[in-house]
Amino acid sequence: MKVSFPYMGPVTAYRKLFEQLGYEVIVPPRPTQRTVELGAKNSPEFACFPFKVLMGSYIEACELGAELIFSSGGHGPCRAGFYGEIHARNLKNLGYQAEVVIFDEPLYNWKGFYNNVKRLKGDNSFFRLLRATFLTYRVMSELDKCERLLHRISPYQRKAGSAEKAWLLIQKEYANVFNGKGLALARSKTEEIIKEIELSKVEERDRIKIGIIGEIYVVLEPSINMGIENILNDLGCETERSQYLSEWVDYMLIPGKGKKEKGIMAKAEKYIDIVIGGHAKQNIGHIIDFKERGFDGIVHLKPFACLPELVTESIIPEMSRVYDIPILTLSLDEQSGLTNNLTRIEAFVDLIRKKDRARHIS
Numbered sequence: 001m002k003v004s005f006p007y008m009g010p011v012t013a014y015r016k017l018f019e020q021l022g023y024e025v026i027v028p029p030r031p032t033q034r035t036v037e038l039g040a041k042n043s044p045e046f047a048c049f050p051f052k053v054l055m056g057s058y059i060e061a062c063e064l065g066a067e068l069i070f071s072s073g074g075h076g077p078c079r080a081g082f083y084g085e086i087h088a089r090n091l092k093n094l095g096y097q098a099e100v101v102i103f104d105e106p107l108y109n110w111k112g113f114y115n116n117v118k119r120l121k122g123d124n125s126f127f128r129l130l131r132a133t134f135l136t137y138r139v140m141s142e143l144d145k146c147e148r149l150l151h152r153i154s155p156y157q158r159k160a161g162s163a164e165k166a167w168l169l170i171q172k173e174y175a176n177v178f179n180g181k182g183l184a185l186a187r188s189k190t191e192e193i194i195k196e197i198e199l200s201k202v203e204e205r206d207r208i209k210i211g212i213i214g215e216i217y218v219v220l221e222p223s224i225n226m227g228i229e230n231i232l233n234d235l236g237c238e239t240e241r242s243q244y245l246s247e248w249v250d251y252m253l254i255p256g257k258g259k260k261e262k263g264i265m266a267k268a269e270k271y272i273d274i275v276i277g278g279h280a281k282q283n284i285g286h287i288i289d290f291k292e293r294g295f296d297g298i299v300h301l302k303p304f305a306c307l308p309e310l311v312t313e314s315i316i317p318e319m320s321r322v323y324d325i326p327i328l329t330l331s332l333d334e335q336s337g338l339t340n341n342l343t344r345i346e347a348f349v350d351l352i353r354k355k356d357r358a359r360h361i362s
């Protein structure tokens with residue numbers, strides 16, 4: 001059975017799950033302009049941007065022969081709850097027979113979740129499924145940790161591109177992990193790879209830290225957010241995202257492990273007291289959290305036609321004033337141009353530098 005999934009962030013990690021279960025894995029191509037155009041052409045005009053990119057990605061996976069697509073869904077007041085159904089219908093209308101299986105939060109629909117787990121398990125035993133899931137989760141967590149570290153040190157690399165090169169090598173190491181021994185080996189090779197990045201010494205007071213918040217898909221997937229973290233790193237800023245896939249798994253799927261996200265949501269209570277869909281509430285909490293942790297600015301990524309992030313955007317001017325932190329909202333869609341956004345990002349970083357200098361002088 002040829003299986004595929006959305007292309008989102010650390011694909012190296014979650015393709016493992018399917019490989020270990022004996023599926024033939026069709027990794028959809030990294031989203032490109034073609035993916036976006038295919039998706040936009042075959043989606044309702046006012047669907048949100050991630051819907052369109054996923055549509056394009058699924059079509060590309062089907063072109064490569066995918067027969068079964070696993071994805072995650074959603075419920076509540078955002079459109080993610082309709083995604084799977086509409087994607088499946090569109091694929092059918094285009095003549096593709098791939099089945100789309102959507103995983104929702106287990107607490108929301110236990111029975112549906114269990115049926116999907118059985119579908120994923122196929123002929124494997126539950127023990128094998130558990131072992132594969134656990135290894136996948138560990139690979140995902142370790143890759144997230146590495147990526148987080150690389151975006152913290154990348155602005156200080158002596159040789160341009162060495163952190164990016166290291167990231168590719170690290171992903172290759174983890175791609176070969178199929179058991180605990182392999183994991184330990186990948187971990188030690190990763191340490192060596194990271195040690196080889198030569199760094200300039202920079203005083204704490206001269207560091208600029210920028211938090212990235214926004215809708216989960218555009219935050220996690222560099223190919224559709226213009227590689228925002230690399231852009232900011234190249235401009236000399238450390239970056240950290242509000243979302244990492246392993247943390248999303250902690251919150252959504254592992255009972256008792258989502259404490260961090262709950263804490264973040266509690267911080268947002270004053271501004272949004274109910275869950276309004278997507279990660280709008282978390283994003284408000286992350287603004288406060290980044291400020292409390294000494295970050296100098298925040299970039300907010302908002303997909304076009306995303307209602308939850310539209311709400312976040314409307315609260316941002318007030319939060320920027322109250323918490324005295326610059327926040328730049330970038331709207332992303334199939335028309336987004338890198339050059340236009342680059343100018344805005346550069347101006348934003350200049351503003352933060354000037355603000356920082358003024359603070360040190362006074």
Ligand code: SF4
Nearest residue numbers: 048078079080278306
């Ligand atoms: S959070 Fe926004 S972009 Fe994501 S599915 Fe919901 S409406 Fe679409």
